[in-house]
Amino acid sequence: EPEVTQTPSHQVTQMGQEVILRCVPISNHLYFYWYRQILGQKVEFLVSFYNNEISEKSEIFDDQFSVERPDGSNFTLKIRSTKLEDSAMYFCASQPLAVSTDTQYFGPGTRLTVL
C-alpha cells in the first residue's frame, strides 16, 4: 500500500540554523500539508499546498517557514532560522482530491530538536 515517507526521521540542529524537512507524498495525490506536534500538545496545522502554491497557512507559518515542491515528487518544509520553540514532530500529509470523503494520509514524522 502506498504511503507518505519523510526524511530524516530525526534532525538535531543549533538555534539559528536552517533546516529542510523532506516528504514524498503518495504519488497520485494532489493536496499536501504540513502539521506539527510539540511534545504534550495537539497536532496543529501549519500549511496546505495545491497546484504549486500555498492554499492556506496558519499563524505559526511565518516568514521563517517556506514550502516547496521542487521536482514533482518531493515536498519540503524549510525553516530559515530555527528557534528553540520549533522543536517538535513535523508531519507531512497528502490527500488525493478535494472530494468530500477524501482523507489525509500522514507520514511517520520528523523529530526536530533545536538546541
Place this chain on the structure above:
Amino acid sequence: DQQVKQNSPSLSVQEGRISILNCDYTNSMFDYFLWYKKYPAEGPTFLISISSIKDKNEDGRFTVFLNKSAKHLSLHIVPSQPGDSAVYFCAARSDSWGKLQFGAGTQVVVTP
C-alpha cells in the same frame, strides 16, 4: 483554539470489552470528521471517518457515531484488542481539501 475537544486524556479497558472514545466540537461549519490512531514515534494512521450527512459509519470493529445537534461524535471499538492500545485523535474539517483541526487525543490502554 479549542474547536475540537477530547476531554478524556486516557481510557483503560479490558480486552474483549467495548472502548468508547468521545469528541466534542464547537464549529458548526465542520462537515467531515475523522479518527486517527497513533503509536509512539509514528504518524497518525487513518482509522475511520464520517460525513456530516450521516449519523453512523461502521468498519469492522470500529463504529463512529455523529450527533450533529449535540456537536458530539464517538468512536466505539468492539471487541477491544491489545493492539488497539494507542493514542486516538479526533479531527474535523470544513472544506474538502481543508486543514484538519485535531483534538488533544485519548490514550487507550487495553489490558489482558
